[in-house]
Amino acid sequence: MKQTDKLVSITNADLAEDRFSRFGLIEWWDQQKLRDAKFLVVGAGAIGNEVLKNLSLLGVGHIFVVDLDSIDYSNLSRSVLFRPGDVGRRKATVAAERTRDIYTDCAVQAFSGNVMHEVGLGVFGWADVILGALDNREARLWINRAAWKMNRPWIDGAIEGINGVVRVFLPGKPPCYECTLSEMDWKILEKRISCNLLTREDMELGKTPTTPTTSSVIAGIQVQEALKLLHGLPVLAGKGFVFEGMNHTSYVVEYTPNNDCCSHEVYHDVRSWPKPSAETTVAELYVYAQNELGVAEVTVDFSRDIIQALRCPRCGNVTDVYGCVGTLSVDQGKCPVDEAMRVAVTIHGFTGKEPYSQKTVSSLGLPAFDVFVARSKEHEIQIIMNADRASVLGDLSCE
Numbered sequence: 554m555k556q557t558d559k560l561v562s563i564t565n566a567d568l569a570e571d572r573f574s575r576f577g578l579i580e581w582w583d584q585q586k587l588r589d590a591k592f593l594v595v596g597a598g599a600i601g602n603e604v605l606k607n608l609s610l611l612g613v614g615h616i617f618v619v620d621l622d623s624i625d626y627s628n629l630s631r632s633v634l635f636r637p638g639d640v641g642r643r644k645a646t647v648a649a650e651r652t653r654d655i656y657t658d659c660a661v662q663a664f665s666g667n668v669m670h671e672v673g674l675g676v677f678g679w680a681d682v683i684l685g686a687l688d689n690r691e692a693r694l695w696i697n698r699a700a701w702k703m704n705r706p707w708i709d710g711a712i713e714g715i716n717g718v719v720r721v722f723l724p725g726k727p728p729c730y731e732c733t734l735s736e737m738d739w740k741i742l743e744k745r746i747s748c749n750l751l752t753r754e755d756m757e758l759g760k761t762p763t764t765p766t767t768s769s770v771i772a773g774i775q776v777q778e779a780l781k782l783l784h785g786l787p788v789l790a791g792k793g794f795v796f797e798g799m800n801h802t803s804y805v806v807e808y809t810p811n812n813d814c815c816s817h818e819v820y821h822d823v824r825s826w827p828k829p830s831a832e833t834t835v836a837e838l839y840v841y842a843q844n845e846l847g848v849a850e851v852t853v854d855f856s857r858d859i860i861q862a863l864r865c866p867r868c869g870n871v872t873d874v875y876g877c878v879g880t881l882s883v884d885q886g887k888c889p890v891d892e893a894m895r896v897a898v899t900i901h902g903f904t905g906k907e908p909y910s911q912k913t914v915s916s917l918g919l920p921a922f923d924v925f926v927a928r929s930k931e932h933e934i935q936i937i938m939n940a941d942r943a944s945v946l947g948d949l950s951c952e
Contacts, residue, residue, distance in 0.1 A: 573612050586783050588614040588658075591679060591949070595619045595668050595696060596686030597648040599631040599763050600710045603772030604684050605648055606633055609655035611776070615949050616652060616661045617676060619668050620645040631765045662947045669695040670877040674703055674856050675922035675937050678823070679946060682779045683707035686772070690734070690742050697722065697730035698816045702924070708778050710771045712763045715798030717771035720808075721778050721789040725819050727810035728791045770796055823924065825939040830914040830921045835903045838936060839910070842927030845934055853936075854902040854926040859918050861909070863888075863895040870895075875909075876918040914938065921945050 576582050590613050594604055597620035608616060624632075624639045624647060634651035635644075649663035664672065669692055677683060677699045685696055685707060693709060700707040704724045711718050722729050734742075774794055781788050793806045824845065826833065835853070842851045858878040864871045865888035872889075874881065878899060888895050903910065915921065921941035927934050943950040 576611070581784055581786065583784060584612060587612050587780075590783055591615040591617075591681045592779070593617050593619070593676060593680035593683045594686060595683065595692070596688075597634075597644040598622070598628065598686065598688070599765065599768035600712060600772050600775075601644075601686035602632040602634045602648060603769050604686055604710070604776060605652045606655065607772060607776040609652045609659050611780070612656060613659060616649075616659060617664065617680065617946065617949060618645050618649055618652075618661065619664045619666065619672055620648070621665065621667045631763060631768060633765070660948050662949045664945075667880075668692055670857070670880050671920050673920040673923035673938065673941065673945065674699055675924060675939070675942065676945060677705055678703035678924070678937070679942075679949070680705055682782060684775055684779065685709040686775075687711075690738055693730055694734075694742065694816075698818070700724060701729060701816050702818055702820050704819050706782060708775045708782075710775045712767045712771050714762050715764055715767050717767050717796045717798075718793050719771055719774040719778065719789070719796075720793040721782070721791070723788075723790045726790060727814065727817060728808040729814060729816045731814050731816040732811040733793075733808045767796070767798055770798075820924065820926075820935045822933070823935040823937050826936050827940055829940045829944070830919065830923065830938050831916075833914050833938070834911050835907075835914065835917070836910040838914070838925060838927070839903055839905055841936065842934070846927060846929045846932055848929045851927055851929050852902055852904050854928065855900070855917070855919060856923050856925065857919070859900050860897045861900045862898040864898055865890065865893050865895045867891050867893040871898075874918075875912070875916060880918070 573584050576584060592608060592613055592615065594601055594616060597618055601620065605616065605618065622644050624635050624642055624644055626640055628635055629637060634648050639647045643665040645663040645665045649661040652661045653659055666672065683696065683700050683705055685693060687693055696707060700722065701724050706723050709720045709722070709730060720730070778788050789805065791808050793808065794803060795806060796803045826838070826841065838853050839851065842853055843849055860874045860876050860878055860881065862871050862873050863886060868888060868890050870888055870890050886895050900907070909917065921938065922945040923938050925936045927936055
């Protein structure tokens with residue numbers, strides 16, 4: 554071997570072993586923190602693509618990515634991880650594949666589904682940082698409440714046209730996302746759910762105008778804030794970074810805490826249940842709650858509201874449903890007998906008297922790896938379905 558060839562080989566080997574050496578030149582940088590970090594990324598569209606690209610380039614070790622959509626041609630102009638041959642495939646799946654292509658040592662688990670209805674609270678508790686890359690207030694509100702309950706920080710990114718905003722919310726330290734909502738925001742939220750708790754397909758068809766340049770800016774700030782958070786540096790806690798793309802101006806806004814906010818709930822006493830959701834009945838959780846709380850009269854609250862049945866006010870027809878509120882279409886809400894719009898009968902928990910005591914947790918329509926609240930008049934505990942961990946997190950469950 555020539556001397557020059559040997560030198561090239563050594564240089565390449567050294568580079569392969571020290572991929573992130575330039576980061577280490579930053580005084581406060583700790584690459585091991587990034588290797589160990591666990592990120593939940595909700596949304597794999599324009600912002601989500603940029604977030605995942607940045608996380609993989611930085612050497613983040615563990616990512617759980619959630620998205621409910623499939624790729625269409627319009628996504629190709631705004632999503633760096635997608636290719637023409639990906640059209641029709643699920644966004645989360647493709648985004649996870651391309652993230653691993655960038656950094657093969659990154660463990661990435663894709664989840665194709667709706668974060669509000671199909672992702673258990675245990676996933677939020679698993680993450681060190683939650684990054685929101687969404688385009689609707691309803692999902693943001695859900696993430697906010699889930700992050701607070703599981704005592705996890707989350708960083709929201711939003712874009713419209715060539716403008717955008719990044720906001721950082723810390724658990725137990727208001728203001729939170731819900732604190733920032735205006736009266737107009739609440740009116741828009743209310744429109745997303747019909748009077749009988751069914752989805753509105755016309756609302757789901759709305760698209761947010763955006764460009765890849767704006768999503769790159771916003772995602773960059775999001776990940777930058779996440780880096781600072783992991784390293785214990787000051788972040789935009791309870792504040793928003795606003796980017797105005799026409800003149801390239803930016804400024805920071807400070808939000809005011811709302812003392813009456815419904816999101817300010819943190820779970821402090823989470824206990825592990827040993828059986829999977831598909832094998833656990835509501836009655837079993839109820840008995841466990843009685844034993845743990847030491848009283849006979851308890852209530853087991855679900856993580857989200859469930860439509861138990863649909864009742865027709867015209868003919869009286871009743872059909873059992875058992876699905877999360879917001880998962881049924883308007884057409885599904887129509888009575889099969891007379892096509893009248895049926896009324897949703899909802900349930901929120903179990904007090905020991907309801908007829909669904911022998912139904913399993915999964916058959917109620919609740920997601921795996923979820924968390925229940927068990928309470929008496931004086932005390933409260935939380936029960937996590939920890940036996941679902943491996944089936945939901947996959948390879949990430951070992952971390």
